[in-house]
Amino acid sequence: MSGMNKQGRPTSIGGASATGARETFTGNRALEQEEPLLFELDNPGACGVDFDEPGEFTSHLGNFERQGRIGLARVSEPEVMRHFVRLSAKNYSIDAGLYPLGSCTMKHNPRLNEKMARLPGISDVHPLQPQQTVQGSLELMSELSHWLKELTGMPGVTLSPKAGAHGELCGMMAIRAALIARGEDETRTRVLVPESAHGTNPATAALLGYKVDAIPATKEGRVDLEAFKSKLGPDVAAIMLTNPNTCGLFERDIVKIADAVHEAGAYFYCDGANFNAIVGRVRPGDLGVDAMHINLHKTFSTPHGGGGPGAGPVVFSQALAPFAPLPYVVNGKDGFRLVETEGEAEADGTTPFGRMTAFHGQMGMFVRALSYMLSHGSDGLRQVAEDAVLNANYVLASLKDDLSAPFEGPCMHEALFDDRFLKGTGVETLDFAKAMIDEGYHPMTMYFPLVVHGAMLIEPTETESKQAVDLFIATLKDLARAARSNDKDRFTGAPYMSPRRRLDETGAARRPVLRWAPPPAPAQAAE
Amino acid sequence: MRYLPLTETDRREMLGVIGAKGIDELFRDVPESARRDGLVDLPRRKGELEVERIFERMAAKNVAAGSVPFFVGGGAYRHHVPATVDHLIQRSEFLTSYTPYQPEIAQGTLQYLFEFQTQVAMITGMDVANASMYDGSTGCGEAVLMAHRVTKRRKAVLSGTLHPQYAAVVRNLSDFADYQVETMPPALPGTSEDIISHITDETSCVVVQTPGFFGELHDLRPIAEAAHAKGALLIAVVSEIVSLGAVTPPGEMGADIVVGEGQSIGNGLNFGGPYVGLFATREKYVRQMPGRLCGETVDADGKRGYVLTLSTREQHIRREKATSNICTNSGLCCLAFTIHMSLLGEDGYGQLARINHAAAVKLAERLAAVPGVEILNKAFFNEFTMRLSRPAAEVVDALAEKGVLGGVPASRLLPGVKEAEDLLIVASTEINTDADRAAYAAALKEVL
Numbered sequence: 001m002s003g004m005n006k007q008g009r010p011t012s013i014g015g016a017s018a019t020g021a022r023e024t025f026t027g028n029r030a031l032e033q034e035e036p037l038l039f040e041l042d043n044p045g046a047c048g049v050d051f052d053e054p055g056e057f058t059s060h061l062g063n064f065e066r067q068g069r070i071g072l073a074r075v076s077e078p079e080v081m082r083h084f085v086r087l088s089a090k091n092y093s094i095d096a097g098l099y100p101l102g103s104c105t106m107k108h109n110p111r112l113n114e115k116m117a118r119l120p121g122i123s124d125v126h127p128l129q130p131q132q133t134v135q136g137s138l139e140l141m142s143e144l145s146h147w148l149k150e151l152t153g154m155p156g157v158t159l160s161p162k163a164g165a166h167g168e169l170c171g172m173m174a175i176r177a178a179l180i181a182r183g184e185d186e187t188r189t190r191v192l193v194p195e196s197a198h199g200t201n202p203a204t205a206a207l208l209g210y211k212v213d214a215i216p217a218t219k220e221g222r223v224d225l226e227a228f229k230s231k232l233g234p235d236v237a238a239i240m241l242t243n244p245n246t247c248g249l250f251e252r253d254i255v256k257i258a259d260a261v262h263e264a265g266a267y268f269y270c271d272g273a274n275f276n277a278i279v280g281r282v283r284p285g286d287l288g289v290d291a292m293h294i295n296l297h298k299t300f301s302t303p304h305g306g307g308g309p310g311a312g313p314v315v316f317s318q319a320l321a322p323f324a325p326l327p328y329v330v331n332g333k334d335g336f337r338l339v340e341t342e343g344e345a346e347a348d349g350t351t352p353f354g355r356m357t358a359f360h361g362q363m364g365m366f367v368r369a370l371s372y373m374l375s376h377g378s379d380g381l382r383q384v385a386e387d388a389v390l391n392a393n394y395v396l397a398s399l400k401d402d403l404s405a406p407f408e409g410p411c412m413h414e415a416l417f418d419d420r421f422l423k424g425t426g427v428e429t430l431d432f433a434k435a436m437i438d439e440g441y442h443p444m445t446m447y448f449p450l451v452v453h454g455a456m457l458i459e460p461t462e463t464e465s466k467q468a469v470d471l472f473i474a475t476l477k478d479l480a481r482a483a484r485s486n487d488k489d490r491f492t493g494a495p496y497m498s499p500r501r502r503l504d505e506t507g508a509a510r511r512p513v514l515r516w517a518p519p520p521a522p523a524q525a526a527e
Numbered sequence: 528m529r530y531l532p533l534t535e536t537d538r539r540e541m542l543g544v545i546g547a548k549g550i551d552e553l554f555r556d557v558p559e560s561a562r563r564d565g566l567v568d569l570p571r572r573k574g575e576l577e578v579e580r581i582f583e584r585m586a587a588k589n590v591a592a593g594s595v596p597f598f599v600g601g602g603a604y605r606h607h608v609p610a611t612v613d614h615l616i617q618r619s620e621f622l623t624s625y626t627p628y629q630p631e632i633a634q635g636t637l638q639y640l641f642e643f644q645t646q647v648a649m650i651t652g653m654d655v656a657n658a659s660m661y662d663g664s665t666g667c668g669e670a671v672l673m674a675h676r677v678t679k680r681r682k683a684v685l686s687g688t689l690h691p692q693y694a695a696v697v698r699n700l701s702d703f704a705d706y707q708v709e710t711m712p713p714a715l716p717g718t719s720e721d722i723i724s725h726i727t728d729e730t731s732c733v734v735v736q737t738p739g740f741f742g743e744l745h746d747l748r749p750i751a752e753a754a755h756a757k758g759a760l761l762i763a764v765v766s767e768i769v770s771l772g773a774v775t776p777p778g779e780m781g782a783d784i785v786v787g788e789g790q791s792i793g794n795g796l797n798f799g800g801p802y803v804g805l806f807a808t809r810e811k812y813v814r815q816m817p818g819r820l821c822g823e824t825v826d827a828d829g830k831r832g833y834v835l836t837l838s839t840r841e842q843h844i845r846r847e848k849a850t851s852n853i854c855t856n857s858g859l860c861c862l863a864f865t866i867h868m869s870l871l872g873e874d875g876y877g878q879l880a881r882i883n884h885a886a887a888v889k890l891a892e893r894l895a896a897v898p899g900v901e902i903l904n905k906a907f908f909n910e911f912t913m914r915l916s917r918p919a920a921e922v923v924d925a926l927a928e929k930g931v932l933g934g935v936p937a938s939r940l941l942p943g944v945k946e947a948e949d950l951l952i953v954a955s956t957e958i959n960t961d962a963d964r965a966a967y968a969a970a971l972k973e974v975l
Binding site for chain 2: 027035037038039046047048049051053054055057058059060061062063064065066067069070071072073074075077080081083084085087088089090091092093094095096099101104106108109110112114115116117118119120121122123124125126127128129130132133134135136137139140147150151162163164165166168169173176198199200202203204205206207208209212249250251252254255278280281282283286287303304305306307308309310311325326340341343353354355356357358359360361362363364365367371373374375376377378379380381382383384386387389390391393394396397398409410433434437442443448462463464465466468493495498499500501502503504505507508509512513514515516
C-alpha cells in the first residue's frame with residue numbers, strides 16, 4: 001500500500017482537510033506566530049555580534065585563505081532572539097504538559113541540575129587539562145560510577161558512551177572482546193534478540209557482524225522460555241534482552257534465562273532503557289546481567305533536549321569489567337587519576353577493548369544525573385520506581401475497559417494498549433494519537449513494540465500528579481467514546497489546532513529538500 | 528520528595544482502583560531471589576542547598592579555564608559564547624522536548640534542525656548535512672563506515688594528521704565491524720606525509736584532518752584527486768570549526784564527506800562532552816548517510832513545514848539492516864550551534880576566525896622568542912606545535928603550577944612516540960588577551 005511505512009503507519013496526509021477556521025491576514029494566530037527561515041531574514045549589514053577586526057599581523061594561512069561568500073544569514077541580536085523564541089512556541093514539552101512517550105521516560109527535569117552543570121568550576125574545564133587541575137571533575141565521575149554500581153549491583157562501569165545506542169554498542173563490544181580473549185570469537189556468531197526489542201538492539205548486533213536471531217514472545221508478552229532455550233547453542237554469543245521489556249512487563253523468567261545463557265557459555269546483555277521501573281528496588285546484578293547501559297536522560301532525568309545529547313554509561317559483571325573501554329577513573333593515593341592509554345591500563349591490570357569516543361564522555365550529563373541522584377537519595381529513588389509503576393498501573397486499570405490491553409497486568413512503568421478497541425470505527429492508532437494533540441497532549445509511543453497490532457505504549461512517569469493522570473485518563477475515555485460513536489472526522493483530520501496539521505512525510509522522502517538554498521536571482525527587478 | 532507529586536493518600540486511592548493491596552503486589556513478577564526489601568547502600572535524599580554545597584566543593588577542586596591564561600586545544604576550544612545562546616537553549620520548549628516524532632507539535636525543533644543542516648552545509652562547502660552526530664570522533668567513525676557502504680570496499684587509510692583519539696575511535700569500530708584500517712604515523716609539522724602512495728584499488732577512503740592535530744593546514748586537493756582516481760572517497764575532518772570562517776572549506780578541495788566537531792560554536796568545554804558532531808556530504812550519497820535528517824514538506828493545509836525524513840535508513844525501521852545503530856542526535860548542542868552561528872552570521876563568523884588566527888600568530892611570535900622553543904608550523908589557523916628543550920608533559924605540569932594552562936603535550940595522546948615527547952600543541956582564541964600572552968611567555972621562560 002502506498003503511503004505506508006514498514007510499521008504499517010500511514011505517512012501521507014490522508015483524509016485531513018482544511019480546517020475552515022478563520023484565516024488571518026498574517027497567517028499568525030494570536031500567540032502563535034508564523035516564522036520564516038533564518039535565511040529569509042538575511043539583512044546585509046546586520047550582525048548579532050560586535051567584533052573589532054584584529055590589528056596588523058602577518059597571516060599564516062598560507063594559500064588556504066577562504067574566497068567568496070559563505071551565504072550565512074546576517075541578523076541582529078533582537079531578531080535572533082525573536083526568531084528562536086517564536087520557534088520554541090511551536091514545540092510541545094514536558095514542562096508544558098504530560099508527555100507519555102512509552103520507553104522514553106519523559107519525566108520532570110529539575111533545574112537544580114542545570115544550575116549545577118553550569119558552575120564554572122564544572123562546565124569551564126577542558127578535557128585535556130593537566131589531571132591535577134581537574135580533580136573535582138574526576139571525583140564527580142568517580143562518585144557517579146559508585147552510584148551506578150550500587151544501584152545496579154554490578155562491579156564494573158564505563159561512563160564514556162554518548163547515548164543509549166552507543167552504550168549498547170559498548171556493551172556488545174565488551175562481550176565480543178571477552179569472547180576473543182576466550183578464543184571463541186570465531187565460533188560464537190549468533191545473537192538472540194526478542195522480536196519486541198528496540199530497533200537499536202538488532203542494529204547494534206549487526207554492526208558487530210553478528211547474525212541476529214529473533215526470539216518469539218508468548219501470549220503473555222514475554223520471552224518464550226522454551227523457544228529461547230531451543231535457540232541456545234555453542235554458536236550463541238549473547239542475548240540482548242530489555243527488562244522490564246518493551247511491552248512494559250517484567251520478564252518473570254529472567255533469572256532462568258540468565259542461567260541458561262551462562263550455561264551455554266554466552267553473555268547476557270540487558271537493554272536498560274526501562275531501568276526507571278526498578279531503580280532502587282531491583283538490581284540487575286542480582287538477575288544475572290553481564291552488561292547493561294543506562295540512559296541517563298531517562299532514569300536520571302537529564303533533559304531530552306529535542307533529541308539529545310544523551311549519555312549511556314554501561315555497567316559490567318565481573319566477567320566483563322576488565323574489558324571496559326578507555327578511559328576510566330581510579331582513586332589512587334595521590335588523588336584521582338584518569339587511565340587514558342593502553343600502557344596505563346596494562347599497569348593497572350585491565351585489558352580495555354579500545355575507545356568509544358574522544359575525551360571522557362558526556363560530563364555535562366554526568367553532573368545533572370548525579371545531582372538528581374543526590375537529591376533523591378536511596379529512599380527517593382526507590383520511590384521513583386514505585387510511583388512510576390503505580391502511575392502506569394493506574395492508567396492500565398482505568399483504561400483497560402475503554403481501550404484494549406493485549407496483556408494482563410500488573411505492568412511496570414508503562415502500559416501497553418492495542419487497536420482492537422478501534423475495530424470498525426475507521427479510526428487508526430495514528431488518528432487516535434493525532435486527536436490527542438488537539439486535546440493538549442503529546443501522543444504516546446505508537447506502533448511499537450511491533451508484537452502487538454497498532455500499539456500504543458503509555459509511560460506517565462512518576463512526576464505526574466494523580467490529578468494530571470486523572471485528566472489524561474478522562475480525555476482518553478472521551479476520545480475512545482467519540483471513536484465508537486462515529487465521530488470519525490475528529491480523528492482522521494486531526495490535529496486541527498496545532499501549529500501545523502499532518503505533514504506530508506511521503507512527499508518529503510520522495511523529493512528530499514534537506515537545506516535552504518537561495519532563490520534563483522531575479523532576471524531584473526521590475527518596479 | 529520534592530520531585531514526586533503523589534501523596535500517601537493518592538497512592539492508597541490508586542492502589543484501590545488497581546485492586547492491589549500494596550505496592551509490592553505490582554512488583555510480583557520480579558523473581559523472589561532478586562527482590563530487595565531494604566534500601567540500597569547509598570545516602571538518603573537531600574535538599575537543594577545541600578546538593579549545591581556538594582557540587583561547589585567539587586568545582587572548587589578544579590582549575591576553571593576562565594580563571595587563568597588558557598591555551599589548551601587538541602579538539603576542544605574555549606570560545607566566548609554570547610549570553611543569548613544559553614538563555615534560549617534553556618527555554619522549556621527546547622530543553623524538555625524529545626525527538627520530533629510528532630512533527631505537528633515539534634516544528635520548533637524541526638525548523639532549527641533544518642537551519643542547522645543548512646549552516647553546516649554552507650560552511651563546509653558541501654551539498655547536505657545531517658541533524659548532527661554525538662561528536663566529531665564518533666562522526667568520524669560513522670563516516671568511515673559510510674565510505675565502506677558507498678564504495679563496497681573494506682579498507683580505510685587514516686592520515687597522521689588525524690586526532691589520535693579520533694583514530695582510536697575509528698580503529699575500535701573497524702576492528703569490531705571487521706574492517707581494515709591503516710594508520711599513518713603522526714604527521715609532525717614540517718614533515719610531509721605521503722598518504723597518496725597508500726591509496727590502492729582496495730581503499731574505501733582516506734581520512735585527513737585540517738587544521739591537523741598539530742595545527743597545520745593541509746592541502747586536500749591532491750589527495751582528493753588521487754583518492755578519486757582509485758575510486759576511493761576523501762573524508763575531511765575539521766576539529767576546530769571556527770577555522771572555516773577564514774580557511775578554504777574541504778568541500779572546495781574535493782572532500783566527499785566532511786566531519787566536524789562543532790563544540791567551538793555555541794558550546795562550552797564541559798570536560799569533553801556533550802559536544803556536537805557535524806556531518807556533511809555530497810547530494811549523491813544522501814541515502815547512505817547515518818543519523819537523523821530533517822526535510823521540508825507541506826502540511827494538510829499546504830503550509831510549509833518540516834519532518835524527519837529518509838528514516839528508512841534508520842534502526843527503528845530497518846533494524847539489523849540500518850545504516851547505523853544511532854538513535855539520537857545531539858539536539859540541544861546543535862541548537863546552541865545554530866543560535867551562535869545565527870548571531871555571528873556571514874560577517875561575524877569571518878571576523879571571529881580572523882581574530883582567532885591573529886591571536887595564534889601573535890602568541891607564536893611571542894613564544895618563538897623564548898629560548899628553547901621552536902615553532903614547527905608553516906601554515907596554521909589558531910593552533911600550532913612547538914618543539915621544546917624538555918619533555919612537554921613536564922613543562923605543562925610546571926606551567927600549571929605557575930597558573931598557566933599552556934596546551935596539550937603531544938605525548939599525552941601519542942604515548943610511546945619518541946618524536947612527540949618534546950612537542951607541545953598550543954591553541955589561542957579570541958578569549959586570550961595580550962596580558963595572557965605575556966604571562967605565558969614569562970612562565971615558559973622560567974620553566975624551560
